[in-house]
Amino acid sequence: MKDENCLGLNIIVREQRMGKKQVFIVNNDELGVSDFGDTLDEAVANFKKSMNLYLETYPEKKVQLIKENTKPLLLSRIFL
Secondary structure, three states: OOOOOOOOOOOOOEEEEOOOEEEEEEEOOOOOEEEOOHHHHHHHHHHHHHHHHHHHHHHHHHHHHHEEEEOOOOOOOOOO
């Protein structure tokens, strides 16, 4: 069941080398918020914290997200 106070956001997740280790980067292009972690779970948790701080700082963006109610963005990668 979806919480009525819960916002759905499109994110892009990619793996990237930072120094000598691989990290996961989670990014939301609509608001320009991103974060990273050593694992996918850590990266998503860090992103959620960053996004909540962003929306607390800019509450008008939360209103905008609710108003726009963006449809999910589906991404995939194909090899030719």
